[in-house]
Amino acid sequence: MRQSQLFYKTEKVLPDKKEAISHELLKKAGFINQLASGLYSLLPLGFLVHKKIENIIREEMKNIGAQEVFLPALQPKEIWEKTKRWNTIDPPLFKLKDRHQKEFALGSTHEEVISDLARLKIKSYRDLPAALFQIQTKFRNELRFSGGLLRAREFVMKDLYSFHRDKEDFEKYYKKAMGAYLKIFKRCGLRAVVTEASGQGFTKSATHEFQILTPAGEDKIIFCKNCAFSQNQEIARQNEGEKCLNCNKGVLELKRGIEVGNIFPLEDKYSNDFDLYFVDKDNKKKPVIMGCYGIGLGRLMAAAVEINCDKKGIVWPKEIAPYSVHLLAIDLKDKKVFHQAESFYQSLQGAGMGVLYDDRPQTSAGEKFFESDLIGIPKRIVISKKTLGGNKIELKERKSDNLKLISRKQALGELKL
RNA sequence: CGGGGCAUGGUGUAAUGGUUAACAUAGGCGCUUUGGGAGCGUCAGAUUCCCAGUUCAAGUCUGGGUGCCCCGACCA
Numbered sequence: 001m002r003q004s005q006l007f008y009k010t011e012k013v014l015p016d017k018k019e020a021i022s023h024e025l026l027k028k029a030g031f032i033n034q035l036a037s038g039l040y041s042l043l044p045l046g047f048l049v050h051k052k053i054e055n056i057i058r059e060e061m062k063n064i065g066a067q068e069v070f071l072p073a074l075q076p077k078e079i080w081e082k083t084k085r086w087n088t089i090d091p092p093l094f095k096l097k098d099r100h101q102k103e104f105a106l107g108s109t110h111e112e113v114i115s116d117l118a119r120l121k122i123k124s125y126r127d128l129p130a131a132l133f134q135i136q137t138k139f140r141n142e143l144r145f146s147g148g149l150l151r152a153r154e155f156v157m158k159d160l161y162s163f164h165r166d167k168e169d170f171e172k173y174y175k176k177a178m179g180a181y182l183k184i185f186k187r188c189g190l191r192a193v194v195t196e197a198s199g200q201g202f203t204k205s206a207t208h209e210f211q212i213l214t215p216a217g218e219d220k221i222i223f224c225k226n227c228a229f230s231q232n233q234e235i236a237r238q239n240e241g242e243k244c245l246n247c248n249k250g251v252l253e254l255k256r257g258i259e260v261g262n263i264f265p266l267e268d269k270y271s272n273d274f275d276l277y278f279v280d281k282d283n284k285k286k287p288v289i290m291g292c293y294g295i296g297l298g299r300l301m302a303a304a305v306e307i308n309c310d311k312k313g314i315v316w317p318k319e320i321a322p323y324s325v326h327l328l329a330i331d332l333k334d335k336k337v338f339h340q341a342e343s344f345y346q347s348l349q350g351a352g353m354g355v356l357y358d359d360r361p362q363t364s365a366g367e368k369f370f371e372s373d374l375i376g377i378p379k380r381i382v383i384s385k386k387t388l389g390g391n392k393i394e395l396k397e398r399k400s401d402n403l404k405l406i407s408r409k410q411a412l413g414e415l416k417l
Numbered sequence: 418c419g420g421g422g423c424a425u426g427g428u429g430u431a432a433u434g435g436u437u438a439a440c441a442u443a444g445g446c447g448c449u450u451u452g453g454g455a456g457c458g459u460c461a462g463a464u465u466c467c468c469a470g471u472u473c474a475a476g477u478c479u480g481g482g483u484g485c486c487c488c489g490a491c492c493a
Contacts, residue, residue: 010454368453385451
């Protein structure tokens with residue numbers, strides 16, 4: 001992509017108010033734009049990152065045998081009455097009516113829709129287990145929004161639902177899903193802490209949240225450094241400063257975290273509400289055992305920035321960077337520089353690399369460097385009069401200060417790594 | 418839902434109740450610039466969120482509305 005053509009603009013003046021660092025950087029660097037409270041547009045750079053995250057999730061979902069579906073966001077009132085959640089779910093639903101006064105909600109989650117669907121397709125133990133996921137917009141009528149993408153009213157979520165014959169099979173899958181989740185977060189440059197959390201009255205068994213430890217987080221968790229035991233403060237039986245009862249060694253700390261995902265045993269709650277029964281080998285009708293598993297994509301993106309940034313800007317983890325190489329051409333009026341830069345741009349593209357090429361002839365060197373650091377693409381190539389003197393180009397990683405002057409051939413090799 | 422704050426060119430801010438609402442940034446044009454957000458010149462851009470009211474006079478004061486932000490509560 002030629003930067004001269006890219007739809008973006010970095011901001012030089014931002015409001016004085018204190019906001020989450022991730023929010024400030026994403027706005028400043030031109031990844032997102034706020035339309036209203038809790039409503040955000042993803043600009044080309046932001047959407048590229050979003051799509052990278054989507055694809056990581058797709059890969060890992062595929063690895064645990066889940067199939068992708070796409071369910072309606074607009075949902076009729078009846079299915080919500082079956083679970084008695086039309087008026088009780090918190091945060092409340094956004095509700096609306098069609099021209100015949102029939103009532104609908106914008107889905108804040110999809111247990112109702114998926115259970116209704118599963119009822120039609122799952123009849124026998126032979127149909128189990130099954131796992132379906134989707135990447136889709138959710139709407140939540142929260143009392144308050146904050147931290148930019150960290151809590152929005154409309155956001156994209158990956159939600160996975162699994163269906164099982166019995167508890168044992170469910171538990172096996174639950175562990176598999178937990179592993180997949182940890183892998184997803186790792187690939188996004190994050191170390192997630194698995195935290196026990198409340199079942200919110202739906203289940204007595206523990207549910208698990210995936211927390212990214214950072215002071216910018218809204219959640220409070222009790223954490224043991226020694227054994228990585230972790231509980232959301234809302235259910236914690238111990239306080240900070242006490243000795244960890246899990247390992248009997250560490251001292252518990254109170255940490256803040258961003259909840260980037262959670263996994264939840266649904267047991268037979270929705271199966272009973274939707275008559276989701278199957279006939280088992282023993283010819284007996286039994287309720288399907290369900291689990292649900294969610295990841296907030298926007299929140300994940302913000303958390304990735306929150307953790308991967310410095311004073312100059314974002315430092316994107318390799319796998320979710322909008323582009324993998326940022327090619328800066330300086331002294332573009334010099335014909336040699338121009339030709340070298342153009343041809344290297346072609347070479348990079350030919351090698352199948354995602355490359356952003358700063359081809360703007362009027363922009364000063366300083367501004368190019370500044371914006372490059374702000375946008376945070378992992379690898380930077382500079383071609384200028386200076387580098388051409390030795391017929392080399394300059395390579396620098398965003399996360400380090402080391403400059404390397406190498407030949408174009410060498411650079412192509414190194415960039416592929 | 419409780420408490421607090423703010424609302425002025427696209428963006429960020431300034432303006433003891435008193436001329437023509439100022440500055441920065443972003444934008445257009447021209448010239449000069451190119452290794453860490455370039456300089457000079459020039460042009461353009463605002464019924465000061467909306468509706469009432471007080472006053473000789475309102476961006477500024479009062480009331481209501483709307484929007485946004487922060488703290489708390491809430492949060493599958």
